[in-house]
Amino acid sequence: MKYIEKLRNSGLRPTKQRLQICEVLFDADKTFHFTINELEKKIKKQINSKISLATVYNTIHAFEKKGYLKQIPINSNQTYFDTNVSDHHHFYDLNDEKLIDLENCDVGPINILKKINGKKIKSVEVLVKLED
Amino acid sequence: MKYIEKLRNSGLRPTKQRLQICEVLFDADKTFHFTINELEKKIKKQINSKISLATVYNTIHAFEKKGYLKQIPINSNQTYFDTNVSDHHHFYDLNDEKLIDLENCDVGPINILKKINGKKIKSVEVLVKLED
DNA sequence: TAACTACTTTATAATGATTCTAAAAAAGTG
DNA sequence: CACTTTTTTAGAATCATTATAAAGTAGTTA
Ligand SMILES: [Mn+2]
Ligand SMILES: [Mn+2]
Ligand SMILES: [Zn+2]
Ligand SMILES: [Zn+2]
Numbered sequence: 001m002k003y004i005e006k007l008r009n010s011g012l013r014p015t016k017q018r019l020q021i022c023e024v025l026f027d028a029d030k031t032f033h034f035t036i037n038e039l040e041k042k043i044k045k046q047i048n049s050k051i052s053l054a055t056v057y058n059t060i061h062a063f064e065k066k067g068y069l070k071q072i073p074i075n076s077n078q079t080y081f082d083t084n085v086s087d088h089h090h091f092y093d094l095n096d097e098k099l100i101d102l103e104n105c106d107v108g109p110i111n112i113l114k115k116i117n118g119k120k121i122k123s124v125e126v127l128v129k130l131e132d
Numbered sequence: 133m134k135y136i137e138k139l140r141n142s143g144l145r146p147t148k149q150r151l152q153i154c155e156v157l158f159d160a161d162k163t164f165h166f167t168i169n170e171l172e173k174k175i176k177k178q179i180n181s182k183i184s185l186a187t188v189y190n191t192i193h194a195f196e197k198k199g200y201l202k203q204i205p206i207n208s209n210q211t212y213f214d215t216n217v218s219d220h221h222h223f224y225d226l227n228d229e230k231l232i233d234l235e236n237c238d239v240g241p242i243n244i245l246k247k248i249n250g251k252k253i254k255s256v257e258v259l260v261k262l263e264d
Numbered sequence: 265t266a267a268c269t270a271c272t273t274t275a276t277a278a279t280g281a282t283t284c285t286a287a288a289a290a291a292g293t294g
Numbered sequence: 295c296a297c298t299t300t301t302t303t304a305g306a307a308t309c310a311t312t313a314t315a316a317a318g319t320a321g322t323t324a
Contacts, residue, residue, distance in 0.1 A: 013320055015272065036310080052274045057311070073207045073259060077282080078310065091248060100248065108243030112260055114234055116223060119262040126258050127205060128244055130251040145291055145300065168281080184303045189282070209311080210281065 010066045020047045021059050031084035033099040072099060089126035142198045152179045153191050163216035165231040168192060204231060221258035
């Protein structure tokens with residue numbers, strides 16, 4: 001019930017599928033990173049019903065547009081998303097192929113000295129690659 | 133002729149195709165960013181011969197493995213490469229969908245305060261997204 | 265509730281970047 | 295020139311993602 005308002009306020013109808021996806025994404029103890037494929041498995045396990053893959057894609061993109069999810073840029077054939085939408089950075093473990101959060105305080109302040117005429121900074125993201 | 137040694141020293145046979153791709157990539161006045169698709173067009177225009185798409189992929193990946201190219205992580209359906217292999221960061225212009233180099237000196241020093249046990253830092257990359 | 269409209273879900277097909285395959289060609293070696 | 299190994303190539307396969315279009319659902323108004 002707790003996500004109905006949230007969806008309505010975003011102009012998204014609170015459908016059964018969207019509410020189920022909300023549960024999986026936002027009722028977790030901790031925030032987490034995922035690909036669509038991983039999320040699909042998680043949904044199947046947690047909720048005991050099938051949601052069409054197209055709906056999962058649609059919903060994730062809708063949630064991203066509304067700012068409830070972030071897309072994490074790493075070189076992968078699959079897109080990674082993050083339920084942690086706070087301003088933060090990432091470790092990427094090249095061996096385990098896993099993302100790890102770096103809170104903003106874990107990285108010293110970042111100073112972008114160069115300016116581009118007529119453009120403004122929307123975000124600053126740091127990706128730290130790790131290896132054994 | 134000037135790339136024959138470079139390729140041999142890397143254990144890559146200096147074939148006609150590899151030498152032509154070297155010319156396009158490394159004889160340019162400035163370093164540049166590209167996707168495989170963009171590179172294919174560039175090759176067709178500059179060199180007047182066709183190189184199989186599979187060969188372009190093979191060669192680019194071979195060059196990347198040898199450290200002659202860098203892969204740039206941005207969220208795109210296509211992989212971006214960089215002929216500038218120096219340690220540097222990027223602006224990504226969301227409107228023009230173009231990468232712009234940020235030399236290391238354009239960004240203050242970055243301090244990663246968090247450590248992960250048994251892992252060492254391989255690289256630190258900053259992506260600054262720009263909008264109008 | 266019924267009727268109506270707009271939005272959503274779904275199975276399935278299409279797309280498109282990338283990788284694979286296996287045969288022909290080229291390079292290196294002696 | 296043989297002979298081996300690597301490379302190129304066209305075309306097929308893969309697979310994440312997006313498009314399609316028909317059926318279902320939500321919201322609204324009577
Ligand atoms: Mn997307
Ligand atoms: Mn690659
Ligand atoms: Zn994160
Ligand atoms: Zn660059």
